[in-house]
Amino acid sequence: MRVLVTGATGYIGGRLVPRLVEAGHEVRAIVRRPERLRTVPWARDVEVVGGDLTDAAAVDAAMRGIDTVYYLVHSMGGRGDFEDVELEIAGNVAESARRSGVGRIVYLGGLHPGEGELSRHLRSRVRVGEVLMSSGVPTIVLQAGVIIGSGSTSFEMIRHLTEVLPYMPAPRWVRNFIQPIAVRDVLHYLVAAARVPERVNRTFDIGGPDVLRYGQLMNGYAVEAGLRQRPIAALPVLTPWLAGQWVNLVTPIPRRLAVPIIESLQFDCVARDHDIDRVIPPPAGGLTPYRRAVRLALERERAGEVETSWQNTEVVGAPSDPLPSDPEWAGYRVYTDVRERECSAPAASLWSVIEGVGGTNGWYSFPLAWAIRGWIDKLAGGVGLRRGRRDPARLRAGDAVDFWRVERVAPPGDRPGFLRLRAEMRVPGRAWLEMSAEPAGQGSRYRQRAVFFPRGLAGRLYWWAVFPFHGIVFAGMANRITSEAEAGPSSTGAEVTNR
Template sequence: MSPRPFDHVVGKNLTSVKFPVVAGLPGPEGLKTHLRGHLLRMSNVGALRVLVTGATGYIGGRLVPRLLEAGHQVRVLVRDPAKIRSVPWADGVEIARGDLTDAASLREPFRDIDVVYYLVHSMNSDGDFEEAERRSAENVASAARDAAVGRIVYLGGLHEHSDRLSTHLRSRTQVGEILIDSGVPTMVLQAGVVIGAGSASFEMIRHLTNRLPVMTTPRWVNNHIQPIAVGDVLHYLAAAATAATSESRTYDIGGPDVLRYGEMMQIYAEVAGLARRRILVLPVLTPKLAGMWIGLVTPVPLSIGRALIESLSTDAVAYEHDIDAIIAAPSGGLTPYRDAVALALRNAENTEAGWDGAAADPLPTDPAWTGEIVYTESRDAVVRADPQRVWEALLHWSSRHGHWTVENKQEPTLLELHGPGRARLQWRIESVTPARTRLHQHASYIPKGLPGQLYWLGLKPLHRIGLRRAMQSVIKESEGRR
């Protein structure tokens, strides 16, 4: 079993442990007394009591199930509890209402907590978001001190050690510094581009590469990036709860590959089966203009695209590997970038996100703009026939259209067909009365690159006519009409 936080301290004379002097606290001796009770409590409890902020976000929504699987008692802090009650693991966690910008709302949720995960970061540049981020970090630091929390774990961003940081990277760095200086033992894990379906950084790579066989980019396309698979990020985050260290500091985490951003797009194209992309570097294209351009040609929101672009204006690589001394790499090693992309794309043809997939798969809580572009066409009708008659007519229709192959058949309620490319046609049969049946038709098409998008958009009227005729054909045969 992995050691719990501060196992190397429990049982020792706490006078030998050095604590920082923090404004507003009773000083080192008071801190030692404050923490002693926490250490004794943790030494007698097998499962840690964990508070997760940002549980509805990309990382938080994937981390909570891992913490539960590890046997921890999980409490999630959300502004709107209704958003969390529909997730499958909601019954396994305690839901607390609170807002990081409201210090008073944090007192009760932080009570009796061993480890706090700080997974909140705004990608919105509206207003003075830096001030809001700073205030939130100070509130968390204060609440954690007052509640004798044993550890804070924060996910920050890889960055250069320079004054050229973007506004968002500077803000994330400042949050980490506030937490480190809080007097509560803090681990700040700094990751670069996270690769997985639903990750904003990955979605920008996906949409740019899918849509643009030729693209103009700023000079940052030649900057060095150390991407990391989302599964590996979750591995480090989950293990941080029990890591045997009392240091408050940053730890760089990254995958095994260091690539130029342009290389990352080319590798994505190879994995996705697309032709090699032509990338034209324009030195005069500023990050602000590039962010606006991304907002026009991709579904990535303008504010997020601009924040991501600005963060790419400097290298994002690991400058140290000290994490290896306290947390072992995932079983099988860190995931290469090419494999991480393949994992993110493996369920691309599944147009409905679910909760039972891997870390790299999409979740229902991911933003609507993430994931593959999917064109859909749906219709339904009530047929004057029993379900069995409709089922037989449906099978007859599919046998006469050889370009559709049966992928899933559940007599007499469901028929799923796979068509050319990444086209799917689903038929569902629902009994209304013994002599009436509701027939649902749902077609979906995932385009492959720009040619696939142009194909669908150019032939959309013909697709609609063909699907409507298919529906009418099944209805007529079911009702015995010609």
């Protein structure tokens, strides 16, 4: 079967694609930035096409010859008109699928109560499902609640709230009932949906075998993580907005992701029927209980086997354009900070230090300054420095590294090893950080360049305000990276976390 996947760079899409390939399907993925998929393990097994889902012509081109479409895109924050944008995108996909003779659309929506006012994000998901089901193309809408898996936003929020707070003052929604589902079970339903008979056109609730209060989810995590269970006090005064600020400050989850999740927890979210069992049988061995799903997620993280993560979700409001080539800077105000160092270690050793930057390894200089910058970003509603990275040793294009995004990564070979990071912290302008490792004689040469395009007067004042720290932060970073490479592997790793 020929399958088109939208949202292949997302948390679910990035895990679904290789499973569709394994199931024997021919997979095509449409993404705005094809370079983000060039280094994923399954890149050679699929056809990747570039295109924006708001562009009807691009959607039509991607839809040619397709039997089944997976619709896995959804906005978690950002512009105030996101509901209109999502309906426009859904309409483009639905109309194109109808014109192209597609036999099935599969959409992953959100579990929601049958009555009462929904949050904007849940309401938008419901409306998108309605647009797809009214397209004339048979559509299956799978409505899932809290998804538990290594790297999922919901799992990370539960984990950090539980680990950080020995006592949890919480909003009333911690008493609401939730039906979590393991990510492996979500993927089971998604893969199987491609082969459901075409006459089926409806929504299906999906959930795991446990119905728990949100507070029980937190203490269930505590048990599996070897922590003491947390006393939880439900307070009537915390609104979703205030709770979002609280989650933003005490966890790595940015406000724009925390608020929609919290808004969706204002009511009980439990599957209202189990009709899905008549169409798609449960996985062999049954659905995954909540605590086992937590245990599996922790095992995957400890083994460094996180396939996809919330960390790599695009940050709305962050610079979205790649760094222009130097000649295109003409006519723009651009500030740069360039550092070069000779290194006695080979380029491969220098590159291993560069590729390990961020996360638990830190930034190799003035950790207090980096920590303060991270807290300032969190207070401004950004992702902060605690977002970490998907893999402790390897990077690929599109990965998040704390408050940076990997724009380009190329290990050393015929050319120097090169890493470019695009800033996603809140700054009045656009910023990048580049690092490279080039063979030079018996050793190597390290080159580091920070680039900043200021926005208005605020951007210029920002650059000059932080300029005095560059001599400490950037120079120290260049010195420490080269010294780490020269010292060898024994000096890297756990010790770097203190830098």
